[in-house]
Amino acid sequence: MNLIQILFWLLSGLAIVSALMVLISKNPVHSVLWLIVVFFAISGHYILLNAQFLAIVNLIVYAGAIMVLFLFVIMLMNLGKESDPQKNVWIKLAGAISGGSLLIVLVSLVKQASEINDKEALLGNGNIGLIGTLGKVLFTDFVVPFEISSVLFLSAMVGAVVIGKK
């Protein structure tokens, strides 16, 4: 068992445990905080797969922006105190069945996909997910959309100022 494998099992365990904690916690704010831990664990997996860019973007977008949004919604709806979970047993049953069906579909998909059977993921090699590779593509092949998207961001910023100013 080399270091990468140890890390893999550690991160997987962390991801599963914290994902369970998201569901188990009674307090919605704690759920959100555990969800952030899940995202960090998944980002760790991305780094093991040599996909730095995905790892960083996952942290910035999910753990950063979207989680802050979640917290705001929870605060605004005043769900901070422990709220009773839904009591209706039928809704719970329906949720369990639909979630379980999705699990079956995913598992059978992985089992059937002949392309990925008996293959290991590229751990620590391969350069497709590196930021340098992405930057090269972005500044050569996709430089026109890259530059034009600056107009989009500029107009969005102008809009934020127009809407936000008194």
Next chain:
Amino acid sequence: MNTIIVSALLGVVMMFSGIFTANKTAIRNVAIVALLVLLGVNIAATYGCCNLNIDVKNMLEFSKFGMFFNSIAIFSTLMYLVLSGSDIVKVGDNAAEYFAIIFFVLCGVSVLSAYNSLLMLFLGVEIMTIPLYILTGSDKKNLKSNEASLKYFLMGSFSTGIMLMGIALMYGVNGNFGIAFDVPAAGSPLQNYGILLPLGLLFIFVSMAFKVSAAPFHFWTPDVYDGAPSVFTSFMATIVKAAGFIAFIKLFETHYFQLQASWKMILPLVIIATLFIGNITAVFQQSVKRMLAYSSIAQAGFMLFALYSNNSFSKEGILLYSAAYSLATIGVFAILIKMKDYTFEGYNGLAKTQPVLAAANTIFLLSLAGIPLTAGFFAKYYMLTSVLQSHNGFIMVIIAVLFAAVSVYYYFRVIQSMYFKQGDAETSAISSGFKYGLIFLAALIILLGIMPNVLLQYLYF
């Protein structure tokens, strides 16, 4: 390329003009001059003059058709600023930013008229719509404006998500963002995924239909057009909508024949539903502004015929239609903004108090209804003829003519109020420059109605 760059730069210039002067009339005049510059740049670029040599990696393709549409859009914006510019600065304190945003929208329009890759389509649509969310909500103290802005933002983001899903599906089969693709050949590993192409295109179709407010994706239109400040409704309903159609056509002329079987039923159904909902609902409106919102849905139904027939005649037709529709709607809105009361009763007796406004409004409404000797007649004529040419679609044409007859009812209600009803329509102060602008616009519409070739000949030389 020049148009895209210059319009973005002029947007920045407009943004900074707010720092140097607080005089809003001066800012408006700067915007008009900037638009003239942009129009000049675009016309020069159309004839290959002074083009910047930028390698666009085949993501943009500058055709005569697209450049000519840019000219029409910029000219319409110019007329819009001349007529309604003084009302834009009244909306709030951020006059310079509003003009900057209008230039950014024009940048999006010029991307959409030239895109050759789904990535640019997405960027163009976003550059065009995100500023609109802001313009819709620019009247911050008005609750209706806020509501419209939020609604538009949420539904618009949702439709953008659908478009991204479609683009992702098409990328999955294609391996690149190009809009031209081949259906996977038999034996290739992708042949089982060929279904993803029509599916992806369907998603993009839904999203674009939302942007041009075709039924059944039109639900946002009346609320947003009604809630937004009237000046900005005028802009949204004309230039932006026409640009949506240009993007739509580009996508479909590439794919139409490959996927014709898949589209044969969807498009006619959408067209008929759009014509039906737009026209029938417009009949029951009490407010002229809301009536115009529904009429813009109905006009979108007519413009969709260009997608359906998809031949050279329809391409000429959509240019004429977007010019005729944009100019007439800008005129109608320019007068609407000056009215104190937006209901039909508010127009009672306008012919006595403001004869020039009433006469010009009559010409604009006649053009929207498609009465001969106005530009709207030839616009509709081109659309319907193109359907007959490529599909022999007699039933479609008959349905369209019937709905055009329905539209005459609600357009003429305004004329009836102005000329045949007693009352004194109140308007805000009308400058003589505004009247001359209206007269010029009305003359232009009649000129296009008598000789549509005045416009269309530029497509060929």
